[in-house]
Amino acid sequence: MKIAILGAGVSGMSLARFLVEGGIEQDSITLFEAAPVAGGLCRSKRVGEFTYDVAGGHILFSKDAEAMAWMKEQAGGEDAFVKRDRNTKIRFGSEWVHYPFENGLGDLPEGPRFECVSGYVKAWHERMGPDGTTPVTEAPKDFASWIRWRFGDGIADHFMDPYNEKIWKRPLADITSEWVAGRVPDAPVDDVLKSAIGMRTEGYTHQSVFYYPKENGFQAITDGLAAKLESRIRLSTPVQHVARKGEGYTVDGEEFDQVICTLPLDVLPRIVEGLDAGAVQAMESLEYNAVTCVLVALDRPEQPNLSWIYLPHTEQGPANRVTYMSNYSPGNAPEGQTSLMAEITSNGRGEAPGPQIAEETVEGLLAAGLLHREEVLFTDISTSNHAYVVYDHGFSAKRAAALEGLERLGIVPLGRFGRYEYDNSDQCVIKARALAAELVPKWTQG
Numbered sequence: 001m002k003i004a005i006l007g008a009g010v011s012g013m014s015l016a017r018f019l020v021e022g023g024i025e026q027d028s029i030t031l032f033e034a035a036p037v038a039g040g041l042c043r044s045k046r047v048g049e050f051t052y053d054v055a056g057g058h059i060l061f062s063k064d065a066e067a068m069a070w071m072k073e074q075a076g077g078e079d080a081f082v083k084r085d086r087n088t089k090i091r092f093g094s095e096w097v098h099y100p101f102e103n104g105l106g107d108l109p110e111g112p113r114f115e116c117v118s119g120y121v122k123a124w125h126e127r128m129g130p131d132g133t134t135p136v137t138e139a140p141k142d143f144a145s146w147i148r149w150r151f152g153d154g155i156a157d158h159f160m161d162p163y164n165e166k167i168w169k170r171p172l173a174d175i176t177s178e179w180v181a182g183r184v185p186d187a188p189v190d191d192v193l194k195s196a197i198g199m200r201t202e203g204y205t206h207q208s209v210f211y212y213p214k215e216n217g218f219q220a221i222t223d224g225l226a227a228k229l230e231s232r233i234r235l236s237t238p239v240q241h242v243a244r245k246g247e248g249y250t251v252d253g254e255e256f257d258q259v260i261c262t263l264p265l266d267v268l269p270r271i272v273e274g275l276d277a278g279a280v281q282a283m284e285s286l287e288y289n290a291v292t293c294v295l296v297a298l299d300r301p302e303q304p305n306l307s308w309i310y311l312p313h314t315e316q317g318p319a320n321r322v323t324y325m326s327n328y329s330p331g332n333a334p335e336g337q338t339s340l341m342a343e344i345t346s347n348g349r350g351e352a353p354g355p356q357i358a359e360e361t362v363e364g365l366l367a368a369g370l371l372h373r374e375e376v377l378f379t380d381i382s383t384s385n386h387a388y389v390v391y392d393h394g395f396s397a398k399r400a401a402a403l404e405g406l407e408r409l410g411i412v413p414l415g416r417f418g419r420y421e422y423d424n425s426d427q428c429v430i431k432a433r434a435l436a437a438e439l440v441p442k443w444t445q446g
Contacts, residue, residue: 001028001443004251006242007262008233009040011415012427013225015260016232018436023444026232032251034238038226038261041387041416042425043097044217045295047380049312049334050325051217052295052341054382057308057323058085058218059210062426071429074209074224081211082329090159091311091368098200099310101159102151102187105196112158119152124189132189139177142393150186163312166320168390169289169347179391179422210307212328221425239263243273244409258443262415264386265402266290271410279405282398286420288348291387294319294361296340297377303327303338309370309393317364318344318357337377340365345388352383386417395420398420412439 001024005012008031020026035318037043041055060081062068072081088099092112098104105116127149129136140146147160164172191201197320200210213220241261243250249259261268266288269280287363306324319342333339342361346352358379399420406413414435416423423431 002257003258005260006239008038010042010425012262012434014429014432018433022440029232031233032237032239033235036236039219039222042218042222044219050297050339051332052325053218056343057386061210067426067429075213086207086307088307101203102192103195115154119154120192123152135182142173143175143177144172159312167345176391176393178388191292214329214333260412262418264417266428267305275405278401282401282412287389287390287392289345290348292353292383294342294358295380298338298375299377300338300375301336316368319361389420389422
């Protein structure tokens, strides 16, 4: 077999490694990567002695212990990682609110606290009915209505609406609620009531402990993947043309028996020959958001004991989330200094924020009380054009048509944007492992 993998991010490189582990000759695999460095959305950047992740603050955690151990192995094993307890907050005016918001209502001022508790209880009763165990109303299809159905008016007004409007950069009614299934656990009403009177409750416990590489940012994991693939990755080699040729394919004129594509579905009509009109229309109408990350290097010897925080309000600047990068690992900043990394989303089909976004971000962080002007050493910005899948109405049908178009050509899609699935890095590895387990027997036995 001669195999082309388009894209050398975590999905493409994990697949290549699993194929090799399954018995496929490494020399039969070629990875095409447009960027000068492998890693995709898992890349990190070093500026002076400061390191940050260029597509948002990544952490390593997984319900799949085997996948997590395999990812650690790529960067040098357990000793190459820092183990951290998650400490995440929401900045609400001058207050710190426990995360998730519904588990931190006791931290709110009295007025917003009452509005949030009252709204939550009312929504819960309307949703769950007399027995309090089974929903009696169907979840709304649009995200704006779903928020109020699930959390009530108070939480919607004070947190969910402004925060999500910052992230999605679209009217929330234009987004389907299907993306939240399995991602937003339903807090028991008792936990919400306990939190409101000061009894601490926890949500999202699957992220309560996470790991992060000691050196070189999250890219340490993908650097490890790339190192073992040696010369099979062609860097700075954007794919221009893919076509069927007999029983195989050509990639920029070079013949291959199989093509696995981790490139974003929406770019494929410009690259892949032979897609049917329905698939082309579906691919071109898929929506996505970019993310711009702003490193703020600080002349501050210590940070608050925080992992990351959420900034829901416009007066806090354009960032929706801030990661305390130097708390992830001391290797992310020089001794005696620290760093923050702020995330700002934008419509991926629009124009990315310009250099002024760094100053706008700093101004917002100053207004939020997160830093002092004299502490700021410098800023640095990086933009990743494809960062978040946008689940607009019709998304599922468009995605299905796009994938069916590739299936008809025999091209195998993989990855967060290769399949338009909202996957974290561990899920990318898990799905690459599953695909390799499916493909290896076909290729080695037939």
